[in-house]
Amino acid sequence: xxxxVQTTNPPDGELTAIDAMxxxxxxxxxxxxxxxxxxxxxxxxxxxAGAEDLNVCRWNLETGRLIVLAGHxxxxxxxxxxxxxxxxxxxxxxGELHWWLTDDATPRSLRMVRAHRGFARWVRVSPDGxxxxxxxxxxxxxxxxADVGELVAEMSGHECHPYAVDFHPDGTxxxxxxxxxxxxxxxxxxxxxxxxxxxxxxxxxxxxxxxMGGARxxxxxxxxxxxxxxxxxxxxxAFAGQQDPIITIVDWxxxxxxxxxxxxxxATGVAWGVRFHPESFIIGxxxxxxxxxxxxxxxxxxxxxxxxxxxxxxxDAKKRQADADALAVKPFHTLKVDSSVRGLDLAPxxxxxxxxxxxxxxxxxxxTAKPAExxxxxxxxxxxxxx
Amino acid sequence: xxxxxxxxxxxxVLSRRHFLAGTAVxxxxxxxxxGFSGPVLADTLKGDEKRILQVYLxxxxxxxxxxxxxxxxxxGGPFQTIPTSVPGxxxxxxxxxxxxxxxxLSLVRSINLKTDDHHQGRLFMEKGRRGEGNYPYVGSVxxxxxxxxxxxxxxxxxxxxxxxxxxxxAFLDARYAQMKLEGVVAPNNLSRPRQLxxxxxxxxxxxxxQLNQQFTSDRRKALIDSYDASFRQAAQLMSQRDxxxxxxxxxxxxxGRHEFGRYCLLARTLLEEGSTCVKVTHxxxxxxxxxxxxxxxxxxEFDKPFATLLADVADRGMLESTLVMxxxxxxxxxxxxxxxxxxxxxxxxxxxLGGCGIQPGAVIGATNAKGTEVxxxxxxxxxxxxxxxxxxxxxSTANHDIPGRQIPIGDPAVESIxxxxx
Numbered sequence: 001x002x003x004x005v006q007t008t009n010p011p012d013g014e015l016t017a018i019d020a021m022x023x024x025x026x027x028x029x030x031x032x033x034x035x036x037x038x039x040x041x042x043x044x045x046x047x048x049a050g051a052e053d054l055n056v057c058r059w060n061l062e063t064g065r066l067i068v069l070a071g072h073x074x075x076x077x078x079x080x081x082x083x084x085x086x087x088x089x090x091x092x093x094x095g096e097l098h099w100w101l102t103d104d105a106t107p108r109s110l111r112m113v114r115a116h117r118g119f120a121r122w123v124r125v126s127p128d129g130x131x132x133x134x135x136x137x138x139x140x141x142x143x144x145x146a147d148v149g150e151l152v153a154e155m156s157g158h159e160c161h162p163y164a165v166d167f168h169p170d171g172t173x174x175x176x177x178x179x180x181x182x183x184x185x186x187x188x189x190x191x192x193x194x195x196x197x198x199x200x201x202x203x204x205x206x207x208x209x210x211x212m213g214g215a216r217x218x219x220x221x222x223x224x225x226x227x228x229x230x231x232x233x234x235x236x237x238a239f240a241g242q243q244d245p246i247i248t249i250v251d252w253x254x255x256x257x258x259x260x261x262x263x264x265x266x267a268t269g270v271a272w273g274v275r276f277h278p279e280s281f282i283i284g285x286x287x288x289x290x291x292x293x294x295x296x297x298x299x300x301x302x303x304x305x306x307x308x309x310x311x312x313x314x315x316d317a318k319k320r321q322a323d324a325d326a327l328a329v330k331p332f333h334t335l336k337v338d339s340s341v342r343g344l345d346l347a348p349x350x351x352x353x354x355x356x357x358x359x360x361x362x363x364x365x366x367x368t369a370k371p372a373e374x375x376x377x378x379x380x381x382x383x384x385x386x387x
Numbered sequence: 388x389x390x391x392x393x394x395x396x397x398x399x400v401l402s403r404r405h406f407l408a409g410t411a412v413x414x415x416x417x418x419x420x421x422g423f424s425g426p427v428l429a430d431t432l433k434g435d436e437k438r439i440l441q442v443y444l445x446x447x448x449x450x451x452x453x454x455x456x457x458x459x460x461x462x463g464g465p466f467q468t469i470p471t472s473v474p475g476x477x478x479x480x481x482x483x484x485x486x487x488x489x490x491x492l493s494l495v496r497s498i499n500l501k502t503d504d505h506h507q508g509r510l511f512m513e514k515g516r517r518g519e520g521n522y523p524y525v526g527s528v529x530x531x532x533x534x535x536x537x538x539x540x541x542x543x544x545x546x547x548x549x550x551x552x553x554x555x556x557a558f559l560d561a562r563y564a565q566m567k568l569e570g571v572v573a574p575n576n577l578s579r580p581r582q583l584x585x586x587x588x589x590x591x592x593x594x595x596x597q598l599n600q601q602f603t604s605d606r607r608k609a610l611i612d613s614y615d616a617s618f619r620q621a622a623q624l625m626s627q628r629d630x631x632x633x634x635x636x637x638x639x640x641x642x643g644r645h646e647f648g649r650y651c652l653l654a655r656t657l658l659e660e661g662s663t664c665v666k667v668t669h670x671x672x673x674x675x676x677x678x679x680x681x682x683x684x685x686x687x688e689f690d691k692p693f694a695t696l697l698a699d700v701a702d703r704g705m706l707e708s709t710l711v712m713x714x715x716x717x718x719x720x721x722x723x724x725x726x727x728x729x730x731x732x733x734x735x736x737x738x739x740l741g742g743c744g745i746q747p748g749a750v751i752g753a754t755n756a757k758g759t760e761v762x763x764x765x766x767x768x769x770x771x772x773x774x775x776x777x778x779x780x781x782x783s784t785a786n787h788d789i790p791g792r793q794i795p796i797g798d799p800a801v802e803s804i805x806x807x808x809x
Contacts, residue, residue, distance in 0.1 A: 034723070034725075052464075052723060053461075054459065073458075073459075073467060074465040074466070074467065075464075075465035092465075093465040093466070093679070094465070094466075094467055118683070119465075119683070137683060161683075205671075207549075208446065208670055208671040208673065209548055209549075209646070209670045209671055210670075210671040210681060210684060210685065211684070212677065212680075212681075238676065238677070238681075239446070239671075239673045239674055239675050239676060239677075239681070239728075240675050240676060241675065241676030241677070241726040241728065270726075287725070287726070289676075289726070291725045339725070340725040340726070358725040
């Protein structure tokens with residue numbers, strides 16, 4: 001079974017400056033099975049994680065106490081919260097969408113709808129909390145009422161599996177990205193597809209005759225000006241996981257791809273998570289092909305700087321290759337992690353974030369200077385790889 | 388290495404259809420290795436048209452995402468099981484169309500090849516022998532012993548996007564080697580060049596035949612006959628180019644318009660037209676990363692065309708004379724790796740068989756609850772090889788009568804899975 005592992009003191013209330021360069025491990029919560037995703041609730045009380053044993057784990061961030069949310073019959077790979085933090089919505093690979101009370105002492109699924117035929121890959125809550133958006137392997141995007149779980153609208157248009165969705169912060173539009181890397185923009189008033197933006201976030205493996213791609217995470221910036229999509233590009237050998245991790249930055253106004261966020265060392269792997277930090281940087285979680293993980297920090301102003309590139313016939317091919325990608329932005333800071341990182345979520349205080357790992361741990365990192373009494377333990381936590 | 392040609396030419400060898408019958412009547416057992424001259428099955432003597440349909444899932448389909456799912460267990464993965472048309476048999480939810488036709492198939496859930504190597508696994512599954520030994524593939528064996536002399540189409544056709552250029556015939560002659568079709572297109576270099584009229588082309592063909600005759604006069608006839616037969620078989624496809632060019636829209640709606648759907652439709656046509664062995668390869672199962680996403684994609688592409696093909700073969704009354712195999716070179720590890728992948732696993736995996744000579748709706752063998760080892764009726768490629776051939780009425784315990792040599796058809800050390808045979 002799971003057990004909490006405290007490695008350093010939790011936040012003690014003494015506010016110190018946020019500094020990505022000072023990021024250090026603050027806590028670790030251990031589970032017996034590999035984790036698939038993690039989220040921190042809007043009130044910063046709990047971290048939830050999906051696991052390969054069909055359960056959802058809830059750890060109290062202060063005490064480390066674990067409560068298991070049982071009820072799914074397949075893996076949970078996506079979850080979201082009502083804005084007030086009272087409700088948790090979980091989507092699983094058997095197509096089900098479940099409603100839970102976030103702080104329930106004895107959690108049970110209070111409502112379930114069969115959202116999709118095949119996987120329910122993603123669930124996101126609208127900015128006002130009234131709607132849930134899901135996407136699944138029936139190639140549909142569906143909108144549900146958050147209060148009673150009624151189907152409000154459904155949208156077709158993806159010709160292959162949509163992997164993720166997100167609401168624009170103004171609530172008027174929804175975006176979705178599919179296996180082929182196409183980002184579709186939907187007008188929610190008209191329930192209509194209004195644009196489709198191609199990205200390089202896909203690849204065809206000639207040897208094995210199969211496609212791989214799509215968003216593993218997708219987030220609007222809080223101001224809604226840009227969209228970040230985490231995933232892969234430059235597929236060399238899809239079946240061995242040999243492709244490049246990438247976070248694509250899309251300008252909302254022009255609907256153009258602005259930049260590609262890349263790891264510093266051009267490692268192969270998958271980008272599984274992305275978040276906008278209020279302090280003008282972007283955090284990304286990368287699982288490397290070799291089983292190690294990276295947490296990268298990019299400057300937001302660099303991520304939105306437009307680059308004029310000479311359009312050539314093979315421009316897309318070059319954009320896929322890390323060394324030839326004129327849109328590439330490199331991180332200003334990177335942390336190495338000793339296990340594959342499978343997601344990322346930012347705490348509401350902006351000081352902490354959590355990552356779920358293949359080794360079964362949720363690690364909580366703090367982006368401030370270490371408490372003085374723990375400075376000597378520096379060797380036990382991930383060290384900055386590069387600055 | 389050249390083999391000894393002995394004194395026999397191919398003309399001296401009994402016809403394929405009567406090969407085993409002939410050996411029995413002529414006291415073949417007396418010259419073969421002791422104990423390998425089993426009874427010849429009556430169907431061979433009757434001259435029934437039997438054939439084999441091989442669907443090869445290249446790379447190693449996951450048994451846990453197909454024929455032997457273990458939902459809710461440590462390594463079960465995210466998928467559920469679904470019931471099938473056979474009460475009590477459940478398979479993975481990724482195969483809903485196939486599940487509706489499960490009563491036409493049986494499962495072997497207890498294969499242990501003791502190898503996790505693509506090449507070795509493939510050879511074992513095709514030759515029924517471990518290692519690199521020079522033995523023919525099951526398709527070539529079937530082509531030799533079951534295909535009629537006057538076959539209008541190549542005896543052993545392999546439809547595949549890309550390829551593994553195996554020597555499938557080994558010591559059997561070239562007529563029984565696979566003819567590779569790279570998609571729903573006729574073989575290369577068989578079309579009449581545009582600049583030649585039909586008359587000119589006919590004259591050229593006649594001239595080539597004359598040259599062949601001259602060439603043959605002072606060389607071994609068996610070899611020449613063999614290669615000439617291969618050429619003739621391929622050339623016959625020219626006159627049937629519509630097999631490749633006119634797949635009906637209605638049928639494509641049923642089978643699917645992607646490559647594998649088209650291949651399955653072509654396979655049905657080739658079986659109907661008289662090919663003895665048709666092999667269709669579906670690529671893309673070597674899922675060391677993203678095993679679950681890829682199995683969703685690949686099995687979604689496999690399921691409907693295969694189920695449609697199986698049903699069509701049955702509806703045409705051909706299933707009783709057609710052995711259907713769905714197989715790989717191995718399965719995939721129960722343990723899920725850090726990239727959401729499953730790795731090579733030859734130790735405890737499954738295949739599906741059906742049709743000619745196979746008891747329908749059976750499950751042979753079992754793995755443990757986690758799927759990590761075989762716990763009942765362990766079999767390997769040798770057992771399966773005997774089973775395929777005996778299901779088709781070929782005595783796999785007899786010998787290939789090769790000039791100067793008697794070579795056991797199946798591995799003498801193992802037997803067929805008798806309880807699977809109808």
